[in-house]
């Protein structure tokens with residue numbers, strides 16, 4: 001399986017086209033008014049119509065109530081609901097059952113305890129997404145361009161798949177691919193020239209670098225598997 005690439009926080013037709021042309025597998029639309037990437041519903045609807053069938057559409061919300069999720073479902077019809085707040089495992093299960101959509105639960109990581117707590121969501125969320133834990137005074141829980149110590153993820157149950165985010169960019173994503181067993185990567189700030197302003201060249205560089213790193217890792221793993229059989 002090839003590595004999943006998600007470009008998040010798209011709010012213009014040009015940025016969306018750049019992500020789709022570059023070969024992004026998932027595109028993220030942010031519904032969080034305090035974010036510089038917040039997108040109006042009508043714009044989101046138009047962007048989703050362009051993206052449908054070319055990439056999976058992810059609607060990112062933070063501690064959403066059901067009214068917001070219903071509106072997003074009716075207007076945008078995303079493939080995924082990304083929950084990026086303090087949603088409990090029970091709330092994740094409820095959202096999944098009520099809205100009938102795959103749920104990606106984002107979890108902020110700064111300590112080994114944060115990784116241990118992730119186990120409570122395994123088998124409940126359809127996918128886990130690890131992000132850097134935001135500082136206490138942050139105005140948003142993600143999209144801050146901050147990395148975290150990826151070695152903390154070594155303690156995670158090997159049966160649990162996850163995507164990685166938090167401060168990724170074209171300069172560090174190859175190392176992230178090599179260093180972790182993430183099945184996908186998610187980027188927002190790292191493909192922007194200013195907060196909320198995506199840059200087509202940076203999107204292309206991010207996707208190309210990620211694909212090359214994933215191919216190299218696959219070739220290395222294949223070689224190692226062959227050697228262990230001989």
Ligand SMILES: O=C(O)c1ccccc1N[C@@H]1O[C@H](COP(=O)(O)O)[C@@H](O)[C@H]1O
Nearest residue numbers: 008035142143144145166167187188189
């Ligand atoms: O992008 C935002 O503004 C945002 C707001 C609220 C919650 C999450 C947000 N973004 C997500 O955060 C991670 C990491 O982003 P970055 O690459 O470090 O900027 C990613 O999943 C974004 O989708």
